[in-house]
Amino acid sequence: MSVGTNSALSRWLVNGLLIAGAAFALFPLLWMLSVSFMQPGEASHYPPPLFPAHATLANYRELFGRAGMGHNLVNSLLIAMAVTLFSLAFNLSAGYAFAKLRFVGRERLFQLLLAALIIPVQVAMIPLFLLMKWLHLVNGYGGVVVPALATVFGIYLVRQYARSIPDDLLEAARLDGAGEWYIFVRIVLPLLKPIVVTLAIFTFLASWNDFMWPLIVLSDQAWQTAPVALASLSREHVQDNELMMAGAVVTILPVLVLFLVLQRYYIQGLLLGSVKG
């Protein structure tokens, strides 16, 4: 076999496998979209249909009408936005301070935070639930938002990025008599812009997709986020596949679109954050 045919074969093999991989990754999502437009009961046939015979919005009407999913999507949106906005403020200021400001015990405190990363969040969940009950934050946005206001991951991410800010720049501003908060808002934040976007999309997606804690703290259907409502819906309507697919579509679509628009920042955050070991 000559070198030429060998590399042509390899090229076919590599790209063929990539196409197969992409089909494996995307098929369930595309099929979900297709089934969500089928008539109720249409998907329960053999062989399973790939496309709706007569596309219909009936499942979406049922979903937003009787099942009240619109309400849950609004809950998800408000919670994810609040978590993103407030936790950005908390994590940015703390991350910057750990990178650039001097105070006693800074390194030790930061090491302690990193060490806490090995504790699974579920360990805290039961006392946290009791605390939330005591604070009357169960069944309300506060129950999900308040514990998420600061994260070790976020602080770590900001600190890594903020360390590249030149000290001279900050010193010059101090000599001009600028206060630390003024420097932070006027000089540091603009420099941190890429990591702000990264952290924002990370936080939003994590908050939107979160399941176990919202399931525990939001037992009342009116307050539930979309994933929690979808899970309870799917336990009731085991047979209504078309309705469930419509529910999956409206739950996944917002985060998928957000990721597609901002994926460069998301991937950057993933790479920065995974060096934490």
Added chain:
Amino acid sequence: MSSARVAWTFVTPAMFVIVVFFGLPVLAALLVSFTDFDLYALADIKNLRFVGFDNYVDVLHTPLFWKSLRNTAYFVVVGVPLSIAVSLGAALLLHSPLAKFKGFFRTALFAPVVTTVVAVAVIFRYLFHTRYGLINYALGHFGIAPIDWLGDPHWSMPAIILFAVWKNFGYNMIILLAGLQGIPNDLYEAARIDGASRWAQFRHITLPSLRAILVLVGIITIAGYFQLFAEPYVMTRGDPLQSTVSVLYYMYEEGFKWWSLGRACAIAFILFLLILIVTRGLLRVTRAREDTA
């Protein structure tokens, strides 16, 4: 105000949240795990009694706990290597100089990672349907009789593992791809001049260079897979025959279905300890090998 005091105004809000809503609850969980905290104590704290290690002893004498541990171990032992192997394969393909449309393929392969686990679990529950599921339909073309994926205790965990691989492989793929891009090209060129085969290059250059990253990815994935919960909650409710009850699922039911909060805290700590032992063990084994190499 001194500069150190200003610095504390930057750090204090975040530290307050982490201490009050994570640090203290973790310590409280340890305390609760030594009490008989239940519905009666929830109604009136005076009913709370200190019971020492009773919860731990109780849990360790409950067959369902051991079953949940076996199920979780199955999920970790099969799921983690399979996930990382798929991630590595995908990363190698994306890294190949022969690959076209790399940006598109990277996005497509990564897309499952950002999806909501509950929603895609609903999709897979349907894909795995015995009669109408597309997976059995596809297998039928190869002459394989329909498998009762989510109804047969032998197939329920493999089904959840397949789902988890689909959902998660893209994450490690990105990290491994960055690792591959960091390997100097000279190494491969020198090997090619020496006449090393593709496989030999992979064995003697790629794998050793990725070693540290593979260990890191392994530890993150193991810790994550030990926390299996949403998949069985949506796809199987822990059935059939409790073959998909994970440790966390068991903790959730003890805590929020039966309100045995003391026992649930004990289960959480046993899980924590387990993750700690396994990940530290892995780290030690790989470090020891590095020293002898």
